Amino acid sequence: MHAWEAIQKSVDYIEDNLTEEIPIDKLAEIANLSPFYFQRLFSRLVKKPVCEYIKLRRLARAVSDLKVKNSRILDAALDYGFSSHASFTRAFKETYGITPDEYRTTDVHLNQFVKPELILNYVMVDENVPLVTEGIVLEVTRRELTAPRTFIGIAKEIPISELLGGTDTSISFATKLWNEFHEVKPKIPHLLADGNEFGALYMGQAREGYCTYIAGAEAEHGSAEDGFAVFELPSAEYLVCGFEAESFEELTNSAVYKAQTFMTHWMEKHKLTTTDFAGEMYYPVKGDCAYMEHWILPVLIK
Template sequence: MHAWEQIQKTVDFIEEKMAEEIKIGTLAKVAGLSQFYFQRLFKRLVKKPVNEYIKLRRLARASEMLLEENKRILDVALDCGFSSHETFTRAFKEAYGITPEDYRNAPVRLNQLAKPELSLNYTLIDEDVPLITDSIVLEMTRRKIEVAETYMGFSAQVPISQAPVGETTGIDVPGQLWESFYSRKADIPTLLPDGTEVGVSMMEGAADGTFTYFVGGAVKPDTPVNGELMTWELPADEYVLCCFEAENFTELTNSALGKAMNYLFGTWLANRGLTTQPFSVEKYYKTTTDAAYMEIWVIPVKQKGTEKS
């Protein structure tokens, strides 16, 4: 059995025992390792120390439960493995910058630490061959567009730590931009009916430590721009696509998006000696009761000094 499979067992165990006391010794036994080697391997593969990971996963679950108004905050804390209201409040504020009470009274989009699918770091699939994991179906393909696509919407500068990779916590700035777009979407009459919507991360020209994030919907080329709206053009080129689907839209845009991003950039492109032009595009299609589906589009660029293709 591979090392990552042993650590995945402990990740799954943590999800099942979230409300209980979870000791490192118990997790080490689940993994079949000494406590010393288990903690080293866990941090290496999960990118977080064990206790910090457990705390952040508990907070992620708690933030969902806080939206259930019939549940007391103390009960949420205890159900998620925190010993007291005070301990929970302190941990929540350290992670997100607001208290549980503030979040319940005025919910905002939060970046959550997602449960990892470690197999995605070690499975290199061929193009057009679906990869099925516990929570998503993922496929890599290529597509060429002959005519540039135009989108209209809003943009903002976002800290690089808030990139949608499912590893950081805090207020979700890109998510807030999406909410702003949807609240004003009816005031943009030039949007194509049932047109594709995009979230674009652009590194080029951004201030140090930030990237530009654009949110918008498809419009006809040469559509005039009014007010604070802006347009962005998806250039005609050949793209690598990471296509994935999840059980519902919430799962799609939260943990599935982060897992797909990590797989595309950290595993699939890297193992082929490829990088990309300095932007990536999240393409959102209409979600139905049967499917929640999206794509990540990038233009591949061969890394210098590599012979891989």
């Protein structure tokens, strides 16, 4: 068994037992490692100490319970191993920057520390060969765009730290921007009835520590509208990572992070880098399948 497989077993056990006591000795036994070596290896592969990781995953689950299940704050605290309302509130605010009360009464989305799939760092597939891992399917292809495509939407600066999806815990500015776009989308002329929604990340004139993000939808080529941002996807050969998940929520949360993890590894192995642009192409949800694509311009590392 590879080291990452042993640690993945412990990660899977943690996810299945977040409402129970999780002793380090038990996790080390599952990984067939000594407690000392297990904790060192876990921190190296997961990028967090074991106890910190367990806390972040419990808070992630509690976030869902507070909104979806409408749980009482004290119930969520006790369910996920916190000794009191106060200790849960303190950990919640340290992690997300707002209290549980503020979260429940404010229309915000919180970035979570995602459960990792370590296989994505170690398994390689060729172009046009799907990779199936827990809950998602990924495939890397090349796409020749012979005619530019125009997108109209709303553009704002977002912190670059938010690009660390899956490892950064904070309020999601990108999700807030998408919510704003969907409110005004029916009022934007020139949008194509069957066009894709599209998110683009680029530097533009953003301040240090920030990048520009546009949330928009496809419009008639060359069109523009006062008060809205326009982004043109130029004709070029793109590297596209398409991935699907069981729901749109899963797609835009953990699946995005997993796809980013895989593509970073994939490009390193193929001696490729990219420009300061990245695109997110969204497709309509069909049945039990949600699908999107990451579009990047590949640059060969010389």
